[in-house]
Amino acid sequence: MKLLAISGSLREGSLNTMLAQAAMHLAPAGVEAAIATLHGLPLYNEDLRTAGIPAPVAQLEARVREADGVVIVTPEYNYSIPGVLKNALDWLSRLPPPPLAGKPVAIMSASPGMLGGVRAQDHLRQVLFGLDARTLTRPQVIVGSAATRFGPDGRLSDSTTVGLVEELMVALVGAGGKLDARHIDEGRNQRQFVRAVVGGGFR
Numbered sequence: 001m002k003l004l005a006i007s008g009s010l011r012e013g014s015l016n017t018m019l020a021q022a023a024m025h026l027a028p029a030g031v032e033a034a035i036a037t038l039h040g041l042p043l044y045n046e047d048l049r050t051a052g053i054p055a056p057v058a059q060l061e062a063r064v065r066e067a068d069g070v071v072i073v074t075p076e077y078n079y080s081i082p083g084v085l086k087n088a089l090d091w092l093s094r095l096p097p098p099p100l101a102g103k104p105v106a107i108m109s110a111s112p113g114m115l116g117g118v119r120a121q122d123h124l125r126q127v128l129f130g131l132d133a134r135t136l137t138r139p140q141v142i143v144g145s146a147a148t149r150f151g152p153d154g155r156l157s158d159s160t161t162v163g164l165v166e167e168l169m170v171a172l173v174g175a176g177g178k179l180d181a182r183h184i185d186e187g188r189n190q191r192q193f194v195r196a197v198v199g200g201g202f203r
Protein backbone atom coordinates (compact mmCIF):
# COMPACT_ATOMS: atom_id res chain seq x y z
CA MET A 1 0.00 0.00 0.00
CA LYS A 2 1.56 3.28 -1.13
CA LEU A 3 0.49 6.77 -0.08
CA LEU A 4 1.77 9.94 -1.66
CA ALA A 5 1.44 13.39 -0.10
CA ILE A 6 1.55 16.61 -2.12
CA SER A 7 1.94 20.00 -0.47
CA GLY A 8 0.52 23.02 -2.28
CA SER A 9 3.23 25.25 -0.80
CA LEU A 10 6.76 25.64 -2.15
CA ARG A 11 7.87 27.60 0.91
CA GLU A 12 10.66 26.30 3.07
CA GLY A 13 9.19 26.00 6.55
CA SER A 14 5.70 25.64 5.09
CA LEU A 15 3.01 24.72 7.62
CA ASN A 16 1.26 22.67 4.96
CA THR A 17 4.40 20.74 4.08
CA MET A 18 4.89 20.04 7.80
CA LEU A 19 1.31 18.81 7.94
CA ALA A 20 1.94 16.61 4.89
CA GLN A 21 5.03 15.17 6.62
CA ALA A 22 3.01 14.55 9.78
CA ALA A 23 0.36 12.72 7.75
CA MET A 24 2.98 10.43 6.25
CA HIS A 25 4.48 9.76 9.71
CA LEU A 26 1.05 9.04 11.13
CA ALA A 27 -0.01 6.68 8.34
CA PRO A 28 -0.83 3.18 9.59
CA ALA A 29 2.00 0.67 9.94
CA GLY A 30 2.92 -1.14 6.76
CA VAL A 31 2.14 1.82 4.53
CA GLU A 32 4.87 3.07 2.21
CA ALA A 33 4.57 6.86 2.52
CA ALA A 34 6.30 9.52 0.45
CA ILE A 35 6.06 13.21 -0.35
CA ALA A 36 6.13 14.67 -3.86
CA THR A 37 7.29 18.18 -4.61
CA LEU A 38 5.72 20.66 -6.97
CA HIS A 39 9.03 22.49 -7.40
CA GLY A 40 10.07 22.84 -11.01
CA LEU A 41 6.71 22.22 -12.68
CA PRO A 42 6.37 24.60 -15.65
CA LEU A 43 3.20 26.59 -16.04
CA TYR A 44 0.67 24.56 -18.01
CA ASN A 45 0.95 25.24 -21.69
CA GLU A 46 -0.75 23.11 -24.32
CA ASP A 47 2.25 23.63 -26.62
CA LEU A 48 4.59 22.13 -24.00
CA ARG A 49 2.28 19.16 -23.55
CA THR A 50 2.08 18.39 -27.24
CA ALA A 51 5.86 18.80 -27.63
CA GLY A 52 6.45 16.16 -24.95
CA ILE A 53 5.56 15.97 -21.25
CA PRO A 54 8.17 17.99 -19.27
CA ALA A 55 10.30 15.82 -16.96
CA PRO A 56 9.02 17.24 -13.63
CA VAL A 57 5.44 16.64 -14.78
CA ALA A 58 6.26 13.09 -15.87
CA GLN A 59 7.90 12.41 -12.49
CA LEU A 60 4.85 13.67 -10.62
CA GLU A 61 2.58 11.66 -12.91
CA ALA A 62 4.52 8.45 -12.24
CA ARG A 63 4.41 8.96 -8.49
CA VAL A 64 0.68 9.64 -8.50
CA ARG A 65 -0.02 6.64 -10.74
CA GLU A 66 1.86 4.24 -8.46
CA ALA A 67 0.17 5.53 -5.29
CA ASP A 68 -2.87 3.74 -3.93
CA GLY A 69 -3.97 6.93 -2.23
CA VAL A 70 -2.97 10.59 -2.42
CA VAL A 71 -3.01 13.26 0.28
CA ILE A 72 -3.19 16.86 -0.90
CA VAL A 73 -2.35 19.48 1.72
CA THR A 74 -3.12 23.01 0.65
CA PRO A 75 -2.61 26.53 1.89
CA GLU A 76 -5.38 29.05 1.28
CA TYR A 77 -4.41 31.89 -1.02
CA ASN A 78 -7.05 34.58 -1.40
CA TYR A 79 -9.87 32.20 -0.42
CA SER A 80 -8.77 29.53 -2.91
CA ILE A 81 -5.95 27.11 -3.64
CA PRO A 82 -2.51 28.43 -4.67
CA GLY A 83 -1.82 28.68 -8.39
CA VAL A 84 1.07 26.26 -7.89
CA LEU A 85 -1.34 23.51 -6.87
CA LYS A 86 -3.95 24.35 -9.48
CA ASN A 87 -1.22 24.26 -12.12
CA ALA A 88 -0.15 20.79 -10.99
CA LEU A 89 -3.74 19.56 -11.05
CA ASP A 90 -4.22 21.07 -14.51
CA TRP A 91 -1.18 19.13 -15.77
CA LEU A 92 -2.42 15.89 -14.17
CA SER A 93 -5.84 16.37 -15.75
CA ARG A 94 -4.33 16.32 -19.23
CA LEU A 95 -2.34 13.09 -19.02
CA PRO A 96 -4.31 10.21 -20.49
CA PRO A 97 -5.73 8.48 -18.58
CA PRO A 98 -5.78 11.17 -15.87
CA PRO A 99 -3.82 9.67 -12.97
CA LEU A 100 -6.16 11.02 -10.30
CA ALA A 101 -9.31 9.65 -11.93
CA GLY A 102 -10.77 7.06 -9.60
CA LYS A 103 -7.92 7.56 -7.12
CA PRO A 104 -8.74 7.94 -3.43
CA VAL A 105 -7.65 11.43 -2.34
CA ALA A 106 -7.62 12.88 1.16
CA ILE A 107 -7.37 16.64 1.56
CA MET A 108 -6.17 18.83 4.41
CA SER A 109 -5.34 22.50 4.88
CA ALA A 110 -3.43 24.61 7.35
CA SER A 111 -3.38 28.34 7.91
CA PRO A 112 -2.11 30.67 10.62
CA GLY A 113 -5.61 32.17 10.45
CA MET A 114 -8.60 30.97 12.44
CA LEU A 115 -10.44 29.36 9.52
CA GLY A 116 -7.64 26.95 8.65
CA GLY A 117 -8.02 27.20 4.89
CA VAL A 118 -11.58 25.85 4.78
CA ARG A 119 -12.42 28.00 1.76
CA ALA A 120 -9.47 26.57 -0.15
CA GLN A 121 -10.69 23.07 0.69
CA ASP A 122 -14.06 23.82 -0.89
CA HIS A 123 -12.33 24.93 -4.08
CA LEU A 124 -9.98 21.94 -4.03
CA ARG A 125 -12.93 19.56 -3.71
CA GLN A 126 -14.52 21.22 -6.73
CA VAL A 127 -11.38 20.82 -8.85
CA LEU A 128 -10.92 17.20 -7.76
CA PHE A 129 -14.57 16.57 -8.68
CA GLY A 130 -13.65 17.76 -12.18
CA LEU A 131 -10.72 15.33 -12.21
CA ASP A 132 -13.02 12.46 -11.14
CA ALA A 133 -10.91 11.77 -8.06
CA ARG A 134 -12.52 9.85 -5.20
CA THR A 135 -12.20 12.57 -2.60
CA LEU A 136 -12.79 11.47 0.97
CA THR A 137 -15.19 13.52 3.03
CA ARG A 138 -14.39 12.46 6.61
CA PRO A 139 -12.80 13.51 8.81
CA GLN A 140 -12.27 17.06 7.61
CA VAL A 141 -8.82 18.18 8.70
CA ILE A 142 -8.83 21.97 8.73
CA VAL A 143 -5.98 23.26 10.84
CA GLY A 144 -6.52 26.80 12.06
CA SER A 145 -3.96 28.75 14.11
CA ALA A 146 -1.57 26.28 12.54
CA ALA A 147 1.63 27.94 13.70
CA THR A 148 0.72 26.96 17.27
CA ARG A 149 0.20 23.29 16.47
CA PHE A 150 3.77 22.33 15.64
CA GLY A 151 6.72 21.99 18.00
CA PRO A 152 10.06 23.75 17.47
CA ASP A 153 11.26 20.62 15.66
CA GLY A 154 8.47 21.06 13.08
CA ARG A 155 6.56 18.02 14.29
CA LEU A 156 2.80 18.15 14.72
CA SER A 157 2.33 18.48 18.47
CA ASP A 158 -1.38 19.23 18.89
CA SER A 159 -3.03 16.02 20.03
CA THR A 160 -6.46 16.81 18.58
CA THR A 161 -4.95 17.42 15.16
CA VAL A 162 -2.79 14.31 15.45
CA GLY A 163 -5.92 12.25 16.15
CA LEU A 164 -7.79 13.71 13.18
CA VAL A 165 -4.87 13.18 10.81
CA GLU A 166 -4.51 9.58 11.98
CA GLU A 167 -8.21 9.03 11.41
CA LEU A 168 -8.00 10.48 7.91
CA MET A 169 -5.02 8.26 7.03
CA VAL A 170 -6.92 5.19 8.21
CA ALA A 171 -9.86 6.25 6.02
CA LEU A 172 -7.53 6.76 3.05
CA VAL A 173 -5.91 3.37 3.48
CA GLY A 174 -9.40 1.87 3.66
CA ALA A 175 -10.38 3.72 0.50
CA GLY A 176 -7.24 2.50 -1.26
CA GLY A 177 -8.69 -0.98 -0.89
CA LYS A 178 -12.43 -1.21 -0.96
CA LEU A 179 -13.98 2.23 -0.85
CA ASP A 180 -16.51 2.84 1.89
CA ALA A 181 -19.44 4.69 0.30
CA ARG A 182 -19.61 6.88 3.40
CA HIS A 183 -16.36 8.49 2.35
CA ILE A 184 -17.19 9.27 -1.24
CA ASP A 185 -17.56 12.96 -1.98
CA GLU A 186 -20.65 13.19 -4.14
CA GLY A 187 -20.22 16.92 -4.52
CA ARG A 188 -22.86 17.75 -1.94
CA ASN A 189 -22.36 20.63 0.40
CA GLN A 190 -21.87 18.87 3.70
CA ARG A 191 -20.71 21.88 5.63
CA GLN A 192 -23.04 21.08 8.51
CA PHE A 193 -20.91 18.04 9.29
CA VAL A 194 -17.63 19.89 9.37
CA ARG A 195 -15.28 18.67 12.06
CA ALA A 196 -12.62 21.25 12.17
CA VAL A 197 -9.69 22.26 14.21
CA VAL A 198 -10.37 25.94 14.47
CA GLY A 199 -8.98 28.46 16.90
CA GLY A 200 -9.05 26.85 20.32
CA GLY A 201 -9.45 23.30 19.06
CA PHE A 202 -13.17 23.10 18.31
CA ARG A 203 -14.09 19.86 16.54
Ligand SMILES: Cc1cc2nc3c(=O)[nH]c(=O)nc-3n(C[C@H](O)[C@H](O)[C@H](O)COP(=O)(O)O)c2cc1C
Pocket (backbone or CB within 6 Å): 009, 010, 011, 013, 014, 015, 016, 017, 075, 076, 077, 078, 079, 080, 110, 111, 112, 113, 115, 116, 117
Ligand atom coordinates in the same frame (compact mmCIF):
# COMPACT_ATOMS: atom_id res chain seq x y z
C1 LIG B 1 -0.91 35.29 -1.73
C2 LIG B 1 -1.37 34.87 -0.36
C3 LIG B 1 -2.71 34.86 -0.08
C4 LIG B 1 -3.16 34.41 1.17
N1 LIG B 1 -4.52 34.33 1.40
C5 LIG B 1 -4.95 33.73 2.53
C6 LIG B 1 -6.34 33.45 2.72
O1 LIG B 1 -7.18 33.74 1.89
N2 LIG B 1 -6.71 32.80 3.84
C7 LIG B 1 -5.79 32.42 4.81
O2 LIG B 1 -6.18 31.81 5.82
N3 LIG B 1 -4.47 32.70 4.66
C8 LIG B 1 -4.03 33.32 3.55
N4 LIG B 1 -2.69 33.56 3.36
C9 LIG B 1 -1.76 33.25 4.45
C10 LIG B 1 -1.32 31.81 4.36
O3 LIG B 1 -2.29 30.99 4.99
C11 LIG B 1 0.02 31.64 5.07
O4 LIG B 1 1.00 32.41 4.39
C12 LIG B 1 0.43 30.20 5.17
O5 LIG B 1 1.52 30.09 6.04
C13 LIG B 1 0.77 29.62 3.80
O6 LIG B 1 0.95 28.23 3.91
P1 LIG B 1 2.40 27.57 4.09
O7 LIG B 1 2.85 27.90 5.49
O8 LIG B 1 2.14 26.12 3.91
O9 LIG B 1 3.32 28.15 3.06
C14 LIG B 1 -2.23 34.02 2.15
C15 LIG B 1 -0.86 34.06 1.86
C16 LIG B 1 -0.45 34.46 0.61
C17 LIG B 1 1.05 34.45 0.30
